[in-house]
Amino acid sequence: MILTESDLQAIWLTLRLAGIVTALLLLIGTPIAWWLARGKSWWKGPVGAVVALPLVLPPSVLGFYLLLAMGPDGPVGKFTEALGIGPLPFTFWGLVVASVFYSMPFMVQPLQTAFEAIGDRPLEVAATLRASPLDAFFTVAVPLALPGFLTASIMTFAHTVGEFGVVLMIGGNLPGTTRVASVQIYDYVEALKYAQAHSLAAVLLIFSFLVLLALHVWRPNPGKGR
Amino acid sequence: MTGIEARFRLDWPGFLLDVDLSLPLSGVSALYGASGSGKTTLLRCIAGLERAPAGRLFVNGEVWQDEGCWVPPHKRPLGYVFQEASLFPHLTVIDNLLYGMRRVHEAPRVSLRQAIELLGIGHLLGRKPDRLSGGERQRAAIARALAVSPRLLLMDEPLASLDEPRKLEIMPYLEALRDEARIPIVYVSHSVAEVARLSDTLVILEAGRVRACGPTVELMQRLDLVPAAGTGEAGALIEARVEAHDDAYGLTTLVSRGGTWRVPRLEAAAGKTVRMQIKARDVMIALERPGAMSALNVIEAVVAEIGPMDAPGVEIRLDAKGEALVARLTRYSAERLALRVGTPVFAVVKSVSFGRESLGATWRNIRAADAGAGRV
Known part of the structure; x- marks a missing residue:
């Protein structure tokens, strides 16, 4: 069971993609989750549904629309063209953008649940102790929701690692640029290289198992008083 | 402002x-x-x-x-x-x-x-x-x-x-x-x-x-406001001045507008004002000055107000020279004594609670000078 140079490249690419997507989603998903958990707007319903769409939508459908949007004639494509970046499809950053959408619910939903579990009271207490809402968010809400952040990050990372359909639609299969581990395995199987498919598949299997184990081990007592 | x-x-x-x-x-x-x-x-x-x-x-x-x-x-x-x-x-x-x-x-x-x-x-x-x-x-x-x-x-x-x-x-x-x-x-x-x-x-x-x-x-003296019904926990608050201590009997004499009180010795200097709470259930009413009786605190008063008579218990507000006391009686007793607004009565106080600065920081329940008997 030996990993080839291109396997290692694919694994490294996968980890880089998942890491960047998780970091970006921490920044983007946190305010969305906060707003969904605490906002009172009528828009919560529709926005929550849009965020959850990738859970039910076939990845190829999501990938198809993203491809159109990011293509040279799509709104995003025109925008990136104007910026001088060029079209995003079939680039690493195109994958990142697509994965951010695809993995959004895995970041937002655990965070939303964690924020909802905190309730109003600790934030009211913080307000009566002179903390502004932003101050209270960082010093009370974030520490109390820390287990939620951990769960959300692990889920997002793992889910991005396992992505396949969207990658194929947006990224294609360019070695070193968009050929992530799951696509590499697909390639091996297509070419009937079962031994190599086995090695890489085993790596992903073990990784997934370890992630779920980690989630279980760290399944934290949320620091609540009795 | x-x-x-x-x-x-x-x-x-x-x-x-x-x-x-x-x-x-x-x-x-x-x-x-x-x-x-x-x-x-x-x-x-x-x-x-x-x-x-x-x-x-x-x-x-x-x-x-x-x-x-x-x-x-x-x-x-x-x-x-x-x-x-x-x-x-x-x-x-x-x-x-x-x-x-x-x-x-x-x-x-x-x-x-x-x-x-x-x-x-x-x-x-x-x-x-x-x-x-x-x-x-x-x-x-x-x-x-x-x-x-x-x-x-x-x-x-x-x-x-x-x-x-x-x-x-x-x-x-x-x-x-x-x-x-x-x-x-x-x-x-x-x-x-x-x-x-x-x-x-x-x-x-x-x-x-x-x-x-x-x-x-x-x-607290107004029967219509503080519902003491059921528990008799409510009752009048009275402010009294510490008059003297009687070391021989371990008693303290207090003077309020309504009369003189004798209670087990208080740790409060003479001249100091203390606040007493007198729960409605700790006040008895007599039509004549009770004679041979262990309780020391008998205050002259007139019936000022009679609470609603629709429950087994009834609250009576007494006026003792402008100071209010609230008593809780059974309706049976109230009717037997034929209490009316203006009836002169004697209030027998069984127990007093002291609070505020009076006794340092603690609020103590004291059986009011019920010389020795423990309970009336």
Whole structure:
């Protein structure tokens, strides 16, 4: 069971993609989750549904629309063209953008649940102790929701690692640029290289198992008083 | 304009709050009422945790809320104690205290040490809240509210979530707070005993409206306001002066407007004024001056008011030279004695409670000079 140079490249690419997507989603998903958990707007319903769409939508459908949007004639494509970046499809950053959408619910939903579990009271207490809402968010809400952040990050990372359909639609299969581990395995199987498919598949299997184990081990007592 | 001027109107489904209120910015003002009467909501409006549209709130001449003006809660110089101890679970006790203190930029008027000592939590500072008992948590929460040097301390039934022994554990700290910290307190409670013991001003809320507002001593005498029915826990508050101590018998003589009282010796200097609570169930009524009897405290009075006669128990307000006493009798007794407004009677007082500065920080129940018998 030996990993080839291109396997290692694919694994490294996968980890880089998942890491960047998780970091970006921490920044983007946190305010969305906060707003969904605490906002009172009528828009919560529709926005929550849009965020959850990738859970039910076939990845190829999501990938198809993203491809159109990011293509040279799509709104995003025109925008990136104007910026001088060029079209995003079939680039690493195109994958990142697509994965951010695809993995959004895995970041937002655990965070939303964690924020909802905190309730109003600790934030009211913080307000009566002179903390502004932003101050209270960082010093009370974030520490109390820390287990939620951990769960959300692990889920997002793992889910991005396992992505396949969207990658194929947006990224294609360019070695070193968009050929992530799951696509590499697909390639091996297509070419009937079962031994190599086995090695890489085993790596992903073990990784997934370890992630779920980690989630279980760290399944934290949320620091609540009795 | 010193004091609190508050006008709030909230119209929620099934709940109405409509108050227009002036409170002094000194001592303890109690917001008293049954659950659902709006007392907590009123307190939250004062804190800014609830926003009543078109409300007005002036505190010591400062505008906290008015048309086109809203001071958010974190900019109001107040302290708030919630009903259940709401310490931050991720911080130790000392970090909970420092959380608010670090965010206050004026010179502190209450030092951290004072707050810790006043609430007696010095030995708990390094612990996380889940390692504290209910009473300890609530004391830490009070100390935390105090450590922001509030100009107004709001307390929402701070004892309600505790059992009876824990209440008694915390009560002296509250009294010390009132007497030593010199911070005006607005205190929400549905307990007559707490209100009688702690407050100077009493606001009685009913279905979201102010039923009465005034000095606690005066309002406690009114049968129509404080429902003592059932328990007989309510009763008159009387202020009396310590006249003399009788060391031979271990008695103290007190003089109030209504008469002379003899009670087991008090640790209070002659000339000092003490506040006594006389529970309605501890007052008996006689038509003639009782002769041979162990109880020493017999006060001459006339019947001033007779409460509703529709229950087995009835409350009678007595007027003793302008001082009020409330007695709770069975309806049978009231009818047998043929009590009418104006009937001259003798009130026999079995037991008296003392509070406030009178006896240091503790409030003690004393069988009133029932020389030796223990019970009347």
